[in-house]
Amino acid sequence: MDKISIPWLTICVCTCTISGVGTNNIALGKPATQSSVTYGGTANRAVDGNRDSNFWRRSCIHTLHGETDQWWSVDLLSIYRIHTVRIQNRGDDDGFKFHDFEVEVYKQSPGHCPGANKTTCASHPGAANLGENVQLTCAEGTIGRYVKLLKLPQFISSPEDALTICEVEIEGVLVHQCLKDRQFHKHAGNKMQSSNPTNTGLTRAECSRRCYYDNGCYGINIRVTDDECQLITEFDSNTLADDSGWNYYRLC
Template identity: 40%
Template sequence: MNVLCNAFDLCFLDGLYTCRFRSGHTNLSNTTTQCEHFEIRANKDCPNGFFSRSRGICKNMTVLSNLAIDKPATQSTTYRDYNATNAVDGNRGTNVGVDKCAYTDHGDSNPWWRVDLQAVYNITSVRILNRGIDQYGGRYVSHWLHDVTVTVGLTESDVNTPCGYFDGPGTASQLVVIDCLTSPQGRFVKISKTTDFLTLCEVDVFGVPV
């Protein structure tokens, strides 16, 4: 059975599956991770429904939800009507012409996109759904997703705490998973790059309340 993690380093299926910690594993910054079977081990220090992690902290086994969905978003520039909110509208289509992904304007040499989560969280993971094949030749421009930096901040004017980096290049309809291994605290999540064009078909943000 293939079960995918959608948050930091763990997911559960009837208490039988979990994902390994992503830290220390190679080539996981741009891929999803299969859940792996594990043996349930009771811990007398944790109540039912919780499990023990490193440093003796009890954690709830609930799978985290996407914090970015339908939240206010903005970007450095906008190409035509491909505005920032298109990346948090829940539409997981990757045909730019049909599904209206977020898309910065041509000539923007330092494009960025930012979402306001409207509350402070410890951010654990950010997922980017890249553009796919479309009538405009998406199969040839999906590689534009490269050298992407994800940062977190408490205010919209200071979103500079590192979460992670994707060097790319992206492939058509690729789901890029960027883990924030230090779980930075913030209300705003920013995706930026230092070359032309930033196209994001959907962005998912996962974290836990502060």
């Protein structure tokens, strides 16, 4: 076993292994986000299990028109070796908007961990056909938790361009997470303002350990005066703010 030393916390972890068989659609019902929303086309529609390719039957996502950074992402909540990504394109008139896209995979949250390393699963040059269910086979050794679908910005030229698709299905094999890849990074004099912080009442070490093993936790606030600890999760809105009475520890 390897020992990982973190401020005030030592954790023993086992070597990463891959187990089980491929699971059908590991993206189904998982937390999803996207660069923006318009026409009510929220990110969760792409993991609702409904392949209906008609946007107006409320099964497809839609970002703002003309964005230079158009993306959709899903958190699989565990680490997987990812084999296949299937994407259902719209079958109505706006299906032409799905073109020149790439699928990226991250072990760490690209939104919360600056510089998170990515693996490119696959790229798709040109446009998908109307109503097409595009199947992409990931490059060998594609392992991660976060799967991000993005339109390549160099091909976004029209002010009417947007990312709009109807379903994303992912197949993969569960991997026992390599905890040695994750570390706490201190932000002194800062506090993550969360819409739903969890005040644990635990010691600093116990609080850190709980966050470390919780897939939904990506950081902790520690109050300077008494070590009061707050767990910060993926699923609430958060803003990092100056606060000399606290230190924030980001888990990446």
